Amino acid sequence: MTTVLAAAELVDRREILPGQWLQSYHAPGLASGSRAGQYVQLVPGATAGTILRSPFAINTADAATGIVTLHFRVSRQPTAWLAGLRPGDRIDLAGPLGRPFEVDPRGRHLLLVAGGLGIAGLRMLADEAVRAGRQVTLLFGARSAREVYPSSLLPDEVEYIVATEDGSLGHHGRVVDLAPDYEAWADQAFACGPKAMLAAVAVLAAGRRGRLGVATLGRKRGAGKIDPVGSPAARRKAFLQVAIEQDFGCAAGTCLGCVVMGASGTPLRACREGPVFAATEIDWERG
Amino acid sequence: MTTVLAAAELVDRREILPGQWLQSYHAPGLASGSRAGQYVQLVPGATAGTILRSPFAINTADAATGIVTLHFRVSRQPTAWLAGLRPGDRIDLAGPLGRPFEVDPRGRHLLLVAGGLGIAGLRMLADEAVRAGRQVTLLFGARSAREVYPSSLLPDEVEYIVATEDGSLGHHGRVVDLAPDYEAWADQAFACGPKAMLAAVAVLAAGRRGRLGVATLGRKRGAGKIDPVGSPAARRKAFLQVAIEQDFGCAAGTCLGCVVMGASGTPLRACREGPVFAATEIDWERG
Amino acid sequence: MQAAELLPAPAQVPPESVDLSVDIGRGLTLPNPILAASGPFGYGVEYAELVDLHRLGGICCRGTTLKPRLGNPGPRFVETPAGLLHAIGLQNPGVDAVIARYAETWASWTAPVVVNVAARSVRDFVEIARRLDGVPGVAAIELNLSCPNVDAGGSLFAADSSAAAEVTAAVRRATDLPLVVKLSPNVTEIRPIARAVAAAGADAVSAINAVAGVAIAQVAGGPSLLGDATGGLSGPAVKPIALRIVSEIVASVKIPVIAIGGVTSLADVLDFLAVGAVAVGVGSAVFADPGLPVRLVESLAETCGTQGMTSYRGLIRTAGARALPRPRGASA
Amino acid sequence: MQAAELLPAPAQVPPESVDLSVDIGRGLTLPNPILAASGPFGYGVEYAELVDLHRLGGICCRGTTLKPRLGNPGPRFVETPAGLLHAIGLQNPGVDAVIARYAETWASWTAPVVVNVAARSVRDFVEIARRLDGVPGVAAIELNLSCPNVDAGGSLFAADSSAAAEVTAAVRRATDLPLVVKLSPNVTEIRPIARAVAAAGADAVSAINAVAGVAIAQVAGGPSLLGDATGGLSGPAVKPIALRIVSEIVASVKIPVIAIGGVTSLADVLDFLAVGAVAVGVGSAVFADPGLPVRLVESLAETCGTQGMTSYRGLIRTAGARALPRPRGASA
Numbered sequence A, B: 001m002t003t004v005l006a007a008a009e010l011v012d013r014r015e016i017l018p019g020q021w022l023q024s025y026h027a028p029g030l031a032s033g034s035r036a037g038q039y040v041q042l043v044p045g046a047t048a049g050t051i052l053r054s055p056f057a058i059n060t061a062d063a064a065t066g067i068v069t070l071h072f073r074v075s076r077q078p079t080a081w082l083a084g085l086r087p088g089d090r091i092d093l094a095g096p097l098g099r100p101f102e103v104d105p106r107g108r109h110l111l112l113v114a115g116g117l118g119i120a121g122l123r124m125l126a127d128e129a130v131r132a133g134r135q136v137t138l139l140f141g142a143r144s145a146r147e148v149y150p151s152s153l154l155p156d157e158v159e160y161i162v163a164t165e166d167g168s169l170g171h172h173g174r175v176v177d178l179a180p181d182y183e184a185w186a187d188q189a190f191a192c193g194p195k196a197m198l199a200a201v202a203v204l205a206a207g208r209r210g211r212l213g214v215a216t217l218g219r220k221r222g223a224g225k226i227d228p229v230g231s232p233a234a235r236r237k238a239f240l241q242v243a244i245e246q247d248f249g250c251a252a253g254t255c256l257g258c259v260v261m262g263a264s265g266t267p268l269r270a271c272r273e274g275p276v277f278a279a280t281e282i283d284w285e286r287g
Numbered sequence C, D: 001m002q003a004a005e006l007l008p009a010p011a012q013v014p015p016e017s018v019d020l021s022v023d024i025g026r027g028l029t030l031p032n033p034i035l036a037a038s039g040p041f042g043y044g045v046e047y048a049e050l051v052d053l054h055r056l057g058g059i060c061c062r063g064t065t066l067k068p069r070l071g072n073p074g075p076r077f078v079e080t081p082a083g084l085l086h087a088i089g090l091q092n093p094g095v096d097a098v099i100a101r102y103a104e105t106w107a108s109w110t111a112p113v114v115v116n117v118a119a120r121s122v123r124d125f126v127e128i129a130r131r132l133d134g135v136p137g138v139a140a141i142e143l144n145l146s147c148p149n150v151d152a153g154g155s156l157f158a159a160d161s162s163a164a165a166e167v168t169a170a171v172r173r174a175t176d177l178p179l180v181v182k183l184s185p186n187v188t189e190i191r192p193i194a195r196a197v198a199a200a201g202a203d204a205v206s207a208i209n210a211v212a213g214v215a216i217a218q219v220a221g222g223p224s225l226l227g228d229a230t231g232g233l234s235g236p237a238v239k240p241i242a243l244r245i246v247s248e249i250v251a252s253v254k255i256p257v258i259a260i261g262g263v264t265s266l267a268d269v270l271d272f273l274a275v276g277a278v279a280v281g282v283g284s285a286v287f288a289d290p291g292l293p294v295r296l297v298e299s300l301a302e303t304c305g306t307q308g309m310t311s312y313r314g315l316i317r318t319a320g321a322r323a324l325p326r327p328r329g330a331s332a
């Protein structure tokens, strides 16, 4: 992984949902070197007034145009500052950082499960999968219709299913409720969103083999051989991969501010060993 | 004094000297209600990240156009933030605040002594005096030619004499050295700049009557009657008035962060009793 | 995505029906839990034109000493990152002048005025309290214990449980006014000090006073330290420190705690309530925004109303250390 | 407009000729006075690709305990205004693993590596020091005294002169390595503690460690306190506190003082030198800008050069309380 400090120029921006922005930056190096699941860090400018670099998922990256997009909700300083930028303004982004999603080459049916802004962590995977001719179903959960990701921003090929907690759009309930209907169909699943949601999806996935009694891609190849934690193979062979988004410090692996508890009892650094993990690599109870 | 919170829209800006900006704001209420020597406070926006409102002299105010100008050097956050604004951006200014210069109606010859950015505190007085048909000599001191206020920004009628500490332009030395040549000619003098400079000018002014042995306007009217500290009359009758610029807290008179020691042994609040004082109102040794 | 968000929205309560009153004890009830902290708000009168003073929960006036004080030479302020370092030096006209100039005006306000008192000996503290006792317009006394005790070699009253208790007990005997004791964060352990002043008769505790700090002021002739060498740091920078001290005090005394330190928003107010404060003081933030305390009162009432709460008291002490399992691993 | 500015500009000195070396004592000379403070810089190796490590004055590695520790559950960080609150909980693989994994690499670096040591008993501190003694690549030990002392009811070693002195003396006997003792700002009086560790054999003192603070983390299920209930506040917010503590230490001991706390710029470095520190540690600021410490070395050399200084030592201890007359006025 080569980490570059890329000067990125804002070329376009839209408020796609109330308080949520989609910004396009011209950053050719980043656009060509990134994979789905990776992230960038915003290097705070002199006036940003923050201590940490904020991580953002690489929402989309287009090597042809050199455009990388970020999707974020305006919250505090870093995002408020970002939202105040105007086309032509330049920022520094460090990246691509972290380990990407690994799709099994034989996988035909991909299930993507996004909670709220977690969509930003999965959006590029949808692009990659569609381009590779895979079938993609995206389950999306939000509090209410006002926070539902616009389907117009997704590739046409993606099957898009929405749940809202207040029932104002789609299924009345949580996105996790939708998942069981697709577990038999899917070869692999990928999730990004609040930790509690990821944990719920992980619990579902863990019980899947027992419920379905079917072979999975994962079982076909290499049961018995244990792949090292954090290895591409471990992720590629997993039924469920999750992208974990939480407060980062250094994003260089030094500060240990970002750890999640690993299933083996060793803390894992989300910034380095992640942000994408095989769900089975995480101790979901101790998180 | 009515203090308004004025929404001011940036309409123009120029870097008139390296790191020094002249910004024009459309703020009609402010433009029509302000007098030379008064100041405004910049109300920090959400992203300005500062605790205090920063005070700025009202550099010029034009009631006809509704334009107020500020002249500042980019230093830390508030000024860096100001310098980053673009035409069309709006800021909040509180003002006009503080007590203005008071020119004796009979004064014909006015001597203005500015040290560096102190020019911003005197600039409007030059306008007012020229408009009233008075003769104005402006003595200006800076470290070097690079910091000398451009004469093109002054009314043609103003006699402009420059001193630089490195001799790169005008008199080689300090602005205070120039003052003795004008003390006999001047009816009244007005100074703004670093405190040490003001103190030096004040010492000169104090010894003036003895040296010159001449009557001053001040002596002609009302010797014997003592005007209350901070009263317009006390300033109007003074040979020297100074505008004191130092760190302010509340600018409302409550916090006592801005006091200078008064000649009477009572601390005076620069934000309220000032920023313009008769030089004789200040205890220059204890400042 | 949190469990609570799935529950049906509770019925709203109109903001003006939300009970914001705070019982400080000894007959003092604040109309609401937002106070102007001592210092930045002066004597209140300076802001009478700008601010709806009667909407405030209370006003702590600037530090009042027995005799007049001229304070420190300038610079008295340095802005620091997210903070303000001040070294005013307790400039004030002395207790008699304060009473003469302001008490009558205060008596006409609905917001109770708490007179902040500073002294260098127990005797002086007592004498000031005596002079304030029974003066209409003086609703309570706040003892500023961040003062050097000349009878103990100049260490702060606030730094030592027995000195803090001694002065509290002595003032307690001298007046029937409600007594708030303001503690300093510049101590190794705040808990014994809080317990000592509570036991000595304080009706409430307020904290924090400013954190001791130093800044270099660039003045003619080279770098120099601010004011009196040590200044007081305040503002958002100190909020995490204040939150810690307040939670420690809440855990050790039963009397009401007024939290102060870095409040600039409703979120800050809610944080302090969450760790157990019953009221919150706003200090440095009034410099940038004198109207803030009143707006905080309004938004607190609105927030309660929106959540269907008839009193803000449901917001108090809702935070606890996380229930997650403690990490294993050998102790060091 | 200052007097100094009228003097003719002194002859410039090329930056590379400016002597930046710092004698810490017991044979340890830092190539320059800019260190990576313990924690944020990990073991240095993580930044080997990004940063010219050999340009640094020294690297303090993260806290090392006798046995491995898993640290606290998350959230471990909250950003606060101009600050960072952390509750890492000393996650580390234990001293033996640290030596096995990193010492050989450290030995190949020109920047000396100072191993930061944390323990909960004098015995453990001594044992860790013994294991580090004589290991090539370990240039010095920094005792992190902000640890609870299980033999004294859990109060911090750093909070008490005699506990601090005891552990310092014990480690002093166990190793010939240069010994830096890192003090905590969370004390009523730092001076006696600094004097005690100096008398007990510390070669240098470093300060400050993080300031104790709390933040509310909004987690599922309502507000909750960060990590271990109390976290450590660092970053620009604490700089005025660090500047105060460092000046107090400098005034009370003769051994070198390494200043840490909120450094983000050359101006901060100059401020700490001005109050008497001989070296400066950069902590939280490396998160946003890992290259900062090296740039500080360069700009320090340039600044000295421009001012015609052949050594940076002329910048040390140039600040004093202002010479202005003290205000009159009755004492309170």
Ligand SMILES: Cc1cc2nc3c(=O)[nH]c(=O)nc-3n(C[C@H](O)[C@H](O)[C@H](O)COP(=O)(O)OP(=O)(O)OC[C@H]3O[C@@H](n4cnc5c(N)ncnc54)[C@H](O)[C@@H]3O)c2cc1C
Binding pocket: A039, A052, A054, A055, A056, A057, A058, A070, A071, A072, A073, A074, A075, A076, A077, A078, A079, A080, A117, A120, A121, A244, A245, A246, A247, A248, A275, C267, D077, D078, D079, D080, D081, D216
């Ligand atoms: C790998 C990864 C990918 C991510 N991708 C995205 C993405 O694509 N889009 C997106 O929107 N977000 C993403 N996030 C989250 C993102 O980094 C920000 O945390 C999020 O956008 C919140 O915005 P913010 O930084 O402006 O505000 P906040 O996170 O709300 O605040 C900024 C800082 O303030 C601090 N803070 C929080 N509470 C307080 C308080 N009470 N007082 C003082 N300070 C406080 C926080 O610790 C934070 O460091 C990602 C995170 C990770 C780890």
Ligand SMILES: Cc1cc2nc3c(=O)[nH]c(=O)nc-3n(C[C@H](O)[C@H](O)[C@H](O)COP(=O)(O)OP(=O)(O)OC[C@H]3O[C@@H](n4cnc5c(N)ncnc54)[C@H](O)[C@@H]3O)c2cc1C
Binding pocket: B039, B052, B054, B055, B056, B057, B058, B059, B070, B071, B072, B073, B074, B075, B076, B077, B078, B079, B080, B117, B120, B121, B244, B245, B246, B247, B248, B275, C077, C078, C079, C080, C081, C215, C216, D267
């Ligand atoms: C009545 C009056 C009129 C004025 N008029 C003008 C004017 O017309 N033009 C003009 O340019 N200026 C003027 N000033 C000064 C002006 O208010 C600003 O102080 C000045 O412009 C400096 O800019 P700044 O605020 O960006 O930076 P600074 O003053 O350098 O810094 C901003 C804040 O940072 C603080 N600070 C300083 N040193 C440090 C440090 N080491 N660490 C952390 N924080 C520090 C300061 O206390 C200040 O509050 C005036 C002042 C007064 C009182």
Ligand SMILES: Cc1cc2nc3c(=O)[nH]c(=O)nc-3n(C[C@H](O)[C@H](O)[C@H](O)COP(=O)(O)O)c2cc1C
Binding pocket: B249, B255, B257, C037, C038, C039, C040, C061, C062, C063, C064, C084, C086, C088, C090, C116, C144, C182, C208, C209, C210, C233, C234, C235, C236, C238, C260, C261, C262, C263, C281, C282, C283, C284, C285
């Ligand atoms: C300019 C100024 C003056 C102050 N004067 C006093 C005082 O006289 N008495 C007192 O008890 N506290 C005084 N304080 C402390 C504040 O009341 C408050 O405890 C502290 O500033 C922390 O709150 P803040 O962060 O909201 O400012 C003063 C603070 C400031 C900034």
Ligand SMILES: Cc1cc2nc3c(=O)[nH]c(=O)nc-3n(C[C@H](O)[C@H](O)[C@H](O)COP(=O)(O)O)c2cc1C
Binding pocket: A249, A255, A257, D037, D038, D039, D040, D061, D062, D063, D064, D084, D086, D088, D090, D116, D144, D182, D208, D209, D210, D233, D234, D235, D236, D238, D260, D261, D262, D263, D281, D282, D283, D284, D285
């Ligand atoms: C994430 C983090 C981890 C830290 N770990 C240690 C540690 O293990 N040992 C130690 O002595 N200090 C530790 N510190 C404290 C720093 O070394 C430093 O003393 C403090 O953060 C103040 O400096 P700063 O403001 O430059 O960060 C840590 C600080 C941070 C932010």
Ligand code: FES
Binding pocket: A247, A248, A249, A250, A251, A252, A253, A254, A255, A256, A257, A258, A259, A269, A270, A271, A272
């Ligand atoms: S964010 Fe520092 S180790 Fe992951």
Ligand code: FES
Binding pocket: B247, B248, B249, B250, B251, B252, B253, B254, B255, B256, B257, B258, B259, B269, B270, B271, B272
């Ligand atoms: S700035 Fe507060 S009294 Fe003048």
